[in-house]
Amino acid sequence: MNTLHRTALLAAAGTALVLSLTACQGDGDANSAPTSGSSVNVQSPSGKATDASGTTGSANSAGSGGTSGSTASNGGGGSTKASGSSGSSGSASSGEQASASTPVCAAGDVHITAATQDGPPYTHIVLTAKNTSRHSCRLTGFPHIQFLESHKQDVPAVAKSKPEAPVVLAAGDPAYALVKLSDGGREEDNEPVTAFSVMLAGDPTVIAVTAPGSGGIAVDPAKALTGYWTPELRNGADDF
Template sequence: MRTFRSRSAVLGRSTVLAATGAAVLALSLTACGGGSDTKAAEPAGATVAASATETTVSVGGSHDVRSAGATVAAKPGGKRAAAAAPVCTTKDVTISAARHGGPPYTHIVLTAKNTSAHSCRMTGFPEIQFLESHKQDVPAVAKSKPASPVVLKPGAPAYALVKVSDGGVDEDNEPVSAFQVSLQGGGMAAVRAPGSGGIAVDPAKALTGYWTYELRNGADDF
């Protein structure tokens, strides 16, 4: 005897099977990817590799593209920032002199203070002429040259140690009450010598250091 199933019974069974299959598929996706988003199912390395193809760093309005995996930090006041700062002239700084050490006073310190409203870069060493009879500049001591550019923010100072004599009474010293300082960036300034009687200068012994942020032991030992 044949058994006939109704059309509605067959359709009901198909619906149950379809629902069961969908549930199994959903559970499989959840186990693999932790969610229903297909991006979450991708291997972790794929997303990292795609985002680390190149690193772009913007410094001073320009773009520098670096290779994958490189970590680049733009340092304020670095070489690129220093190169962007204009060179200091005597219009940007005020130069003064003070005695250094005790008697006999063989050295003075020049201070160049940035009195402008912008940063500027001190280059080289002060070009000094102590006497009208000696037109050549005081020679510089190479070991005092700083390793990095000296960039002065508004109000900031730079220093240069200057040797004026050996302190001997038999030297060919000449009294100096004021002298001339030129900057390699441009301009000349008349600087008043420290002390009520000025300073005693032996042009044959005079030396100058480079402009630096501070006087340094060893580098300024001359």
């Protein structure tokens, strides 16, 4: 009896030992699973974990959205500011140019008259161009004059009479041009002129000007010269 009872106890103890070892192995496997899971969690931000695809996708989406938003903000804001700045600069430049430059006088902006200069023999006349418009305009170059139908060439201009600065006429202001008719000699081929044509630089409109005096003026086409438009007649530059 004692022998059988001891054998039974040994058998039971062996069974318990086997069960204990089995349980220990089970605990070891259970512990290994979180370790593997922890490794997946660490790798999931880099996109290597398969069961963190939702998290990875969310991270990519957030990253993409953040990058896209940042680009749109920087690009859009930068572009808008740059574009606005450029537009403002361009607008400012256009405004400065518009205020600095004055339109060229057209034929309809001025009234041109002629008067003799000095006493007889009348070798020179003075053309006066008065700005009759309500705005300022710029009178450029010299008057393009043709005295006679038989001489279609413009009267040559004297270079030394050219002013250094543009002639800008406010409303009502005049400009002048001295014109030589002849040398005043009796042997010249003078022809009587009662009216002649004048054109402004940049405008093909022909302006008819009445010659001063009751009998008109005597013109030698070979000796005729004209000065440039100036705000006033100047000694030296206008002596020709």
